[in-house]
Amino acid sequence: MASTQTPQTHRATLAIGDEATARRVSDLLTESLDAGEAAVAAFEGPTGRWDVTLHFGDAPVEARIRELVRLAGGDEVARSVKFDVVEAKDWVKATLEDLIPVHAGRFIVHGQHDRAKVAPNKLGIEIEAALAFGTGHHGTTRGCLVLLGHVLKAHRPRRVLDLGTGTGVLAIAAAKALHDSVLASDIDALSVKVAAENARLNGVGPLVEVTWGSGFSAPRLRQRKPFDLLLANILANPLRQMATAMSDHLAGGARVILSGLLSAQAPSVIAAYLARGLVLERRITIDGWSSLLLHKVR
Structure with missing residues (x-):
């Protein structure tokens, strides 16, 4: 390493x-x-x-x-x-080394030195120090994890995409919870390598496929669609811009978790997705950041 x-x-x-x-x-x-x-x-x-x-x-x-x-x-x-x-x-x-574990519903994001602190009834996501350029220690990823836990209580998605995966935290969480395959993508080549390595370190390497691509341009996204769960922790502007493409990659009734939004930016993002046939189910705010759960009307 x-x-x-x-x-x-x-x-x-x-x-x-x-x-x-x-x-x-x-x-x-x-x-x-x-x-x-x-x-x-x-x-x-x-x-x-x-x-x-x-x-x-x-x-x-x-x-x-x-x-x-x-x-x-x-x-x-x-x-x-x-x-x-x-x-x-x-x-x-x-x-x-100074960061404490992040608790988000049934998930805990932690470093190697806190591995023993993960309770048996929780799903731990361990991020290596040398492979953690963004660990989820902020409101956006915590919000996504909370909403992911909420979705999985009532639904079992078969095709899952983590768009803009970064270090792979959300893809790893979904793979651990579902014991099933998850597709992850990122525009940054280093993030693709980091996410794949983090998935391997967390014991879900065979389940998490990480691919490079800008937005929905990656061939694997076209091959694997339609998705019935899509997570995108990015930023407000790209989320607004890709609303049409995202809707086109969703199955009827699909759940979508969006984050990376300051609270003041959330209404415009919600409006962009409402115009593409999605309905807002839930919105949570953590430390001034909003995370959204929507679903596509069948």
């Missing part, structure tokens, strides 16, 4: 006065930065303020980072971002 040790680490730090804003900022950064580009962590300090830290393998574009922070935290928080360079460090592992 390749080492994540780097000659030097580029870092961005900022302090935020409340947890909700800190989580919005860290979540937007995690969702917006490419896999492997940065490790993002948010922790409460001894004074009650929250510290958000980003570690980069290469020097970041500072204006881009400030703009992402501004979108989620406002102008004052964006101006407070400080950039520096620190000594050589395994920056991905160092960040993940």
